[in-house]
Amino acid sequence: MERYNQITNKNMREIVLLKAHPCAWGKCRFCDYILDNSKNKMEMLKLNHEVLSHVTGKFGVLEVINSGSCFELPRETLAEIRSIVQKKHIRRLFFEAHWMYRNMLQKMRDYMGVPITFKIGVETFNNDFREQYLNKNADFSSAEEVAQYFDSPCLMVGIKGQTREMIDYDIKMLKKYFQLGTINVYTNNSTDVKRDEQLVSWFRKKYSCLDEDPSVEVLYENTDFGVGD
Template identity: 55%
Template sequence: MDLERYSKITNKNKREIVLLKGFPCKWGRCTFCDYIEDNDTHEEEMIKLNNEILKNVTGEFKQLEVINSGSCFELPEATLKEIKEVIQNKAIDTLYFESHWIYKNRLNEIRDFFSPTTVIFKTGIETFDDNFRNNILKKGIKLKTPYEAGDIFDSVCLMFGIEGQTKESIAYDIDCALKSFKRICINIYVENSTKFKRDEELIKWFKENYSYLEENPSVEILWNNTDFGVGGELNE
C-alpha cells in the first residue's frame, strides 16, 4: 500500500500529522470507505511501523494529529504509550484523535491517559441527513438532534459530493456543523474502490457557493483526500 504516513499541515491550524496502523475498525460497515484495508492484525509489525512513523515528529508546532483507518481506540496499547512519550519529549500541548460514534462514552479514557495534554476529538458524521448517513453510507450514528454530537466531540468531519446528496442537504449540514462544533473538516468525495460516484455538478456548486469557508479559521476543506499530506492509493 503506497501511503504517506507523516506530514506537516502549515496553511491553517498548523500541526504535524501521522497516519498509523491499527487493528480492524470495530464498526467497519461504512459503504463509502476503503481505507479499512490499511488495518492489520499483526500487532508487533504494527507497533514497529508506528514507532518508525512517530520518530518523524519534531513538535515544532506543539500540535500533533494522529489518525488511523478507524478509531484511536483500535491502536495498539504500545502505540498509545509511544505517542504519550513523544508528546512529553517534544512538549506537544494539543493532540488530535479520531473516533467513531460507537466510542462516544469512552473519550475520557483517552483524555485521562494523555492528561495534561489537551485532546481534540474528531468524529465522522459525514452528513446530518439521517437517511443518507445511516441507510446509504451505513455510518450507524443515530442522533436525537443534529446538535447532539457537538456536545460530545470537538470537531466534525463532513463529506460532500457523493451522488445522491443534494444542495439542500449540504446547506443544512454546514448550518448544523457551524452551530455545533468548534472545528469542522469538510472532505470532498474522491472516488475509490467502492461503488459510490462523485457528483461533479454538486461539487462545482459547493465550490462556487461555499469556498468562502476556507477563510474561517475553524473550517478546513479537503478538496482531495490527500490534502493533509498523508494517505494515498491503496495498492494491492
Template identity: 40%
Template sequence: MAELVRYAKINTVLPREFLLLQGKGCIFKKCAFCDYHTDISDDPFSVNLPVLEQVTGEFGVLDIINSGSAMELDEQTLALIRQTADQKQIHTLWFEAHWLYHDQLKEFAALFPNQTVKFRCGAETFDPQLRIAWNKGIPKEVTAEKIAEYFQGVCLLIAAEGQTKEGILRDIETAQKHFEYCSLNVFVPNSTPFRRDDVLAVWFATEVAPALSHAPGVEILLNNTDLGVG
C-alpha cells in the same frame, strides 16, 4: 497496497503535525463509502514507530488519524504517543473516533494527562436519512448538538450520491455553529460501489469552497490527500 505518506506539517486553520497511523482494524467497517479500514497489518507498531519518530513538537499540536478509531491503536503505539507528546512538549492532541466510542472518550483522554485531548467524529452528514442510506452507524436520533457534547470536531462528506446543494450548505452551517473544527471532504471514488455526484463536486469546488477558504475552523479537502497524508 501502495506505500502511504504518513507524516505532514499543516499550516492552515489548525497548524499542527498530522500523522496517519495504522490501527488494529476498524470496529465498524460498514460505511458504504469507505475502504479506509483496509490499512491494517499484523504489526501496526512497526509501521507507526518511524512516523512518530518524525514528530518535532513545532506547533505544540499533534493530530493523529488511523485506520478506524483512536481506540483501535495498539498499546505500544499509545504508549509511544504519550511519551512523544511529553518529550516534544505537545500541549494538544487531536484524535478521530466513530460515534460508537462516544462513551469511551473521557477514559481514552485520561491516557494523556499532560495534554488537552480533542476528538473528531466522522458524522459525514447531519441528515439522518442520508446517514442510514450510507450505513454510517450513527442512530437517526443523534443530532449535531448531541455529537458536540462529546466531540470538538466533525468530518463532513461532500458531493456524495444522494446529497443536494441545500443539504450540503445546511450541514456546513450546522458544523460551524456547533464545532470548533470541521473538515469538508469531497468524496473521491474508491474501491467501493459508492458514487460521487460530479455536478455537486464542481459546484462545491467553484462556488462554495472559495468562500470558505478563510473561514475559522474549516478545512477543505477537494482530494483526500490534500492534508499531505494518505
C-alpha cells in the same frame, strides 16, 4: 504511502497516519480506507514507531489518524504517543473516533494528559442518508447531540443522492455547534458510492469562502493533509 507531514496553512500541527487493528465497525458503504488496517501486531508497532520518530513537537500540536478510531491503535503505540507528548512538549492532540466510542473519550483524555480535540466522521447530519445509504452506524439524532461528546465533525460532500439542501444544512450545523470542522469532497474509490460532479462544482462555487475560514478545513483531495496515497 506518506505517513508524516506538517500542516502549516490552518491550525498548524504535525500529522501522522498510523496502522491500527481493524475498524470495529468497518461497514461504511463509501469507505475502503479500512484496507490500511492490520492484524499483525509486530508489523503495526514497527511501522508506527518509525512514523512517530519524525514528530518534532515544532507546533506543540499533533494529529494522529488511522484507518478507524484511535481506540483501535495498539496499546503500545498509545503509550508511545503519550511518551512523545511528554518529551516533545505537545500541548494538544487531535484524535478521531467513531460514535460508538463516545463514552470513552474522557478516559483517553485522562490517559494522554493533554487536551484532545476529538474528530468524528459524521459525513452528514441527515439521518436517513447517513444511516440508510452510507451505513455509518451512528444513531445520533442531531448535531447538538454530537457536540455533547465531540469537538470537530468531518462532513462529506459531493455524493450522488446527496442534495444541495442537505449540504447547506450540514454546514449550518457545523458552524452553529462546533468551533472546528473538516469537509471532505468525495473522491471515487473501489466502493459503489459515486461522486456527483455537478454537486461538487456547486459546492466549490458557493462555499469558496470556506477556503479562508480558519475554523473549517476543506479537503478537495484525500491527500490534502499530506498523508495517505
